[in-house]
Amino acid sequence: MKVARLDGLVRHLILAGFSASIALPLLWVLRVSLTDKLTAYRLPPEIGQIGLHNFVEVLTQYDFTRWFGNSVFVAVLATAISLPAAAMMAYATARYRTGGWPLMMMVLSSQMIPPIVLVLPMFLVFTTLMPVPGIIAITIAHVAINLPFMAWIMISFFDEDTRSLEEAARCDGATRWQAFTRVTIPVAMPGIIAAGLLGFILSWNEFLYALILGNHSSQTLAVGLASLETHAGVNIAPLAAATLLALAPVLILLPFLQKYLIKGLSLGALK
Template identity: 80%
Template sequence: MPRLGTILRHAILIGFSAAIVLPLLWVLRVSLTDKLTAYKIPPEIGRVSFDNYVEVFTNYDFTSWFSNSLFIAFVSTALSLPAATMMAYSAARFRTGGSPLLIAVLASQMLPPIVLVLPLFLVFTTLLPVSGHVSIIIAHIAINLPFMAWMMVSFFEGETRSLEEAARTDGATRWQAFTRITIPVAVPGILAAGLLGFILSWNEFLYALILSDHGSQTLAVGLASLETHAGVNIAPLAAATLLALAPVLVLLPFLQKYLIKGLSLGALK
């Protein structure tokens, strides 16, 4: 007979899993029903239909939203990751800025996004007159880069430090030790930070709403536009939401081992 503690742990895990999975199953059900059935309470399972998915592509500019989000998230992550890696390495090896800087970086992530929207808007309309994709990418880099750097600091401490010192003793330069020893060992942490940076950029709404124009609207902004004067068009919105989750669901199985190893390594140090 299983002990009470084991049963309780499993019950808690099942509860947390249900809290995550059930909303997704609900959205899936709504996306596969007609618009009348989608609003019914208690819910009914009607005829399975893919009309909502067809409507998303035919009646809305979903392809443009998707490509804009993919481009912005990829470019902002690709530009942020090398800089964040160098910043994290500098903080771990040379204690650049010391603990106050790391605390300040962490504290900056606690600011409500609305606080930074007006300064960024003024910067992009006066000092740096850019708009569209460029302004959103710069905003995402400015917001995500400190978090990614702070997250990677712990990956450049511990075993990477001792391995790098051993390479330096054998005659390697600091740059050679960094590129040939430290970076390969820290790959799980770098990939974990990059994945989280991509997801944060992919899901970001407020900055994209304020800084985007008609040609650079992201998925988050586009999904918000599915609300009409008659209310939320819930069935196409459910279909578009599942399609918006597709890149993350595709990436996670390939990067799961790196993400878990990276996050657990950072938590243990």
């Protein structure tokens, strides 16, 4: 009995330590965002005068709304384009083994390529062979990055579990497309939502492609936040406020989509 209690205590301490490692940086950013600029630099940390002046400064003295709008445009459009294509790619791979394991391993290995290896050829393509506006170039790059990753996640959801239901729908007179859209897609929806959420987060946080392929008018949040570092140093208090505002969409989405994300990732890991 004592051994079981000790084992449970150790597990709870490990979970508490892991939770603290995630929560404490966010709490530190929140403290810095609400205090004045002088207090933000002091060690050990002090609370100082609490207020929303850093948030007001970010929204009024910087192009935060433009950065935010560009990030929303790129992340939503890249996810909307990648998700249907990735679903069909995952379905073809799971149902017909299109390309076999070599193609699947090629898709997985594409995620291991350093981004700097791809960004330079993309820069040459979008500046010489196919000149497009910066925000469109960033969106195309994000689609190219997210599509293989999202397809790999969804492959397991189109495997054996949906095959019998699809065959039953075919026996009832449904076409292959009708069985795919009306039976397979609803059953695999947790995996599709999980893949879409992860693709959105990856696009929202991406920095290198947005920095190289974009310009001043197409700066995303990741690039805009980096510009808060000036020759006089980092404006840490406004940066903390801008960081919390940048995290807001993801923090708002997660509680509503958490069950789909957990189910999607856990099923994908078990398959």
